[in-house]
Amino acid sequence: METVLSGLATGFGVALHPLNLSLVMIGCFAGTLIGALPGLGPINGVAILLPIAYGLGLPPESALILLAGIYYGAEYGGRISSILLNVPGDASAVMTTLDGHPMALKGQAGRALSLSAVASFFGGTLAVILITMFGPLLAAFAVTFSPADYVALMVFAFASLASLVGKSMVKTLLGALIGLMLATIGIDANTGVPRYTFGLPDILAGIDFLIVVVGLFGMAELLHLVEQQVAGKLKSLPVDKTFVRMKDLALAKWTILRSSLIGFFIGVLPGTGASVASAVAYGTEKRAAGVDGEKFGTGDVRGLAAPESANNASAGGAMVPMLTLGIPGSGTTAILLGALLMFNVQPGPLMFEQRPEIVWGLIASMYLGNVALLLINLPLVGLFARVLTIPQRYLTPLIAILAFIGIYSIVGNPFDLYLITLLGVFGWILRKLDFALAPVILGFVLGSLFEDNLRRALSISGGDWSILVGDWKSVSLYILALVVVAVPIWMARRARKAAQAAAGSERM
Amino acid sequence: MADRIFAGVLLIVTLAYGAIAFTAISAPFQYDPLGPESWPRILAVVAFLCGLGILFRPDVQGLGVAKPTWVRLVAMLVLLLAYAELYEPLGFIASTFLFAAVVSVMLGARVHHAAFFGVAAGGLGYLLCVVLLELNLPEPAILEMDWAQSDSVDDDAAPDAPADTTPADTTPADTTTETTTDEGGTD
Structure with a gap:
């Protein structure tokens, strides 16, 4: 408890510094704006703005505070386009459209927006409180992890990724493998042997993380926008004067609490982020409502509150494994983790001791950011709603311009501009083939960590592979990995059987 | 079909990746049991299996782009x-x-x-x-x-x-x- 309090004191000291405080505000504002733009989600926003934030020469904690603000700000903003346009900003906002848009159609857009802002605030704040309490404990435990345990942790991370993200397990795994293979390019740090460089000096140090990120999440998204471009103009519903009532909050309070907890824990699971969290929370609430669940999908306040509190809580939850284990909890935190590595900060359990200003500064900034978002979002929602009407024909070139500025300003190498364009094409093809892109970036970020720990573990044992299952920590992680893979398969099979049985009885 | 083509291309890339890992990469001297070539070898094998999986059970027919x-x-x-x-x-x-x-x-x-x-x-x-x-x-x-x-x-x-x-x-x-x-x- 004492460490928590002193940590928080350090953190608020950092976060209340005028520069960082203004970065929290800028990040939250920009994040909400990006989230509100139809088609752009948190991961795209962070990816496009990361090189620019890097180019500004900020200290690591300030850059992280800014990027994290964009991250959870975009989770807030995503609801605006979902509610007013029925177009989700990204996968995590899909569930918000189900009940949010019907409410707006009924002339209650203001009520829906303010209710979801409050739900988001509770989800986000509860997540930060949980991080504050359990983060240091988990980090203290994770310090005892041996290299072999880390290998097991990675296996668990990729197992939960494969089973919970994307449509096809094989494709998600293959996506992660593509990321891992990309990460092997460059000089091997242990022996100095160049791998897959083909004599090109440009990639001796490996493929630049920023280029992969901007290519896969900026340029690919741009091509996706061009492909999806609709001829007509999207019609935004007006924001009216209705506002959230106490009755709504009273009705939705348990929903918000449950969904926040669900969102947080799904966020903590490595690799699974807001989209899974909001879907699970929505499904759970619909079932929990019983007969009342029929009303879900027609503008029920609980159906709106559940996914919103869950996706904001998961954004916080995803920070936990990043800060304590050095393993990202979602695609976006994978980018944040890569950003830390660029600043020569090794994320992991030791960060709480060695770089408290980064960890606690980030945590403290999230308290401030959530309050700021609530304050920004309630009165200014009309302004953000106007952003929705920015035509795609201006938005699309803007993404490319921002991406080019960011990438060029790092080292001023025009070759990189071709590289991000080609990676964008690759990412677009992957997306068209139902591959999720988040596993690729997770694999890329975790590649060297995974390999190093495997090699270290085997060096310790002198080449004996049984060290990998040598202690209870790694064994239990492997068991967890099996559970995470097996349970969804088993549940799907059961659901299919139940459906068959139901169909059979109907026929009779 | 699109899946198959992509999986095929990916298999070829993986084979090339694996071939390099199994033949070309090696450290001049090393004391660790795992050298720079081991990890790419593991990745190549697993990726090859995944690629085969998609080749035999594709689920995306076409890109659906007009x-x-x-x-x-x-x-x-x-x-x-x-x-x-x-x-x-x-x-x-x-x-x-x-x-x-x-x-x-x-x-x-x-x-x-x-x-x-x-x-x-x-x-x-x-x-x-x-x-x-x-x-x-x-x-x-x-x-x-x-x-x-x-x-x-x-x-x-x-x-x-x-x-x-x-x-x-x-x-x-x-x-x-x-x-x-x-x-x-x-x-």
């Missing part, structure tokens, strides 16, 4: 590559103006709106990024040569109109020709 969309996508790609090509020779302001204007016209904006948007993107972008945030963006090649010759050492990043030094006799001719081809070819 012909006009393909045209738009390819045009976008060409424009992006042209933007990258002209980024340094023309400098940020001019290349961004061209790119922003042409793309927005292609996506359906009126010409004068697009021109205004281009000016705004180039001008404001420059002011914001170079003057305010002091990021490094390319100057037009002609001006840059000027500065190199005038040899002023001030790193003060206030890139106002350069002094009245006459352009050097070695003006890169290719910038002008490239501009014209771009305007003619992409619209």
Whole structure:
């Protein structure tokens, strides 16, 4: 408890510094704006703005505070386009459209927006409180992890990724493998042997993380926008004067609490982020409502509150494994983790001791950011709603311009501009083939960590592979990995059987 | 089908990746049980199995992209590559103006709106990024040569109109020709 309090004191000291405080505000504002733009989600926003934030020469904690603000700000903003346009900003906002848009159609857009802002605030704040309490404990435990345990942790991370993200397990795994293979390019740090460089000096140090990120999440998204471009103009519903009532909050309070907890824990699971969290929370609430669940999908306040509190809580939850284990909890935190590595900060359990200003500064900034978002979002929602009407024909070139500025300003190498364009094409093809892109970036970020720990573990044992299952920590992680893979398969099979049985009885 | 083609390409890449891992990569001397080649070998084997899995059980039939969309996508790609090509020779302001204007016209904006948007993107972008945030963006090649010759050492990043030094006799001719081809070819 004492460490928590002193940590928080350090953190608020950092976060209340005028520069960082203004970065929290800028990040939250920009994040909400990006989230509100139809088609752009948190991961795209962070990816496009990361090189620019890097180019500004900020200290690591300030850059992280800014990027994290964009991250959870975009989770807030995503609801605006979902509610007013029925177009989700990204996968995590899909569930918000189900009940949010019907409410707006009924002339209650203001009520829906303010209710979801409050739900988001509770989800986000509860997540930060949980991080504050359990983060240091988990980090203290994770310090005892041996290299072999880390290998097991990675296996668990990729197992939960494969089973919970994307449509096809094989494709998600293959996506992660593509990321891992990309990460092997460059000089091997242990022996100095160049791998897959083909004599090109440009990639001796490996493929630049920023280029992969901007290519896969900026340029690919741009091509996706061009492909999806609709001829007509999207019609935004007006924001009216209705506002959230106490009755709504009273009705939705348990929903918000449950969904926040669900969102947080799904966020903590490595690799699974807001989209899974909001879907699970929505499904759970619909079932929990019983007969009342029929009303879900027609503008029920609980159906709106559940996914919103869950996706904001998961954004916080995803920070936990990043800060304590050095393993990202979602695609976006994978980018944040890569950003830390660029600043020569090794994320992991030791960060709480060695770089408290980064960890606690980030945590403290999230308290401030959530309050700021609530304050920004309630009165200014009309302004953000106007952003929705920015035509795609201006938005699309803007993404490319921002991406080019960011990438060029790092080292001023025009070759990189071709590289991000080609990676964008690759990412677009992957997306068209139902591959999720988040596993690729997770694999890329975790590649060297995974390999190093495997090699270290085997060096310790002198080449004996049984060290990998040598202690209870790694064994239990492997068991967890099996559970995470097996349970969804088993549940799907059961659901299919139940459906068959139901169909059979109907026929009779 | 699209899945199969992609899986096939990926299998070939994986095979090449694996072949390099199993033959070419090796450390001259090492004491650790796992060398630089072991990890790529593991990855190659697992990726090969996954690729085979998709080859035998594909689930995406086609890309489902209509012909006009393909045209738009390819045009976008060409424009992006042209933007990258002209980024340094023309400098940020001019290349961004061209790119922003042409793309927005292609996506359906009126010409004068697009021109205004281009000016705004180039001008404001420059002011914001170079003057305010002091990021490094390319100057037009002609001006840059000027500065190199005038040899002023001030790193003060206030890139106002350069002094009245006459352009050097070695003006890169290719910038002008490239501009014209771009305007003619992409619209």
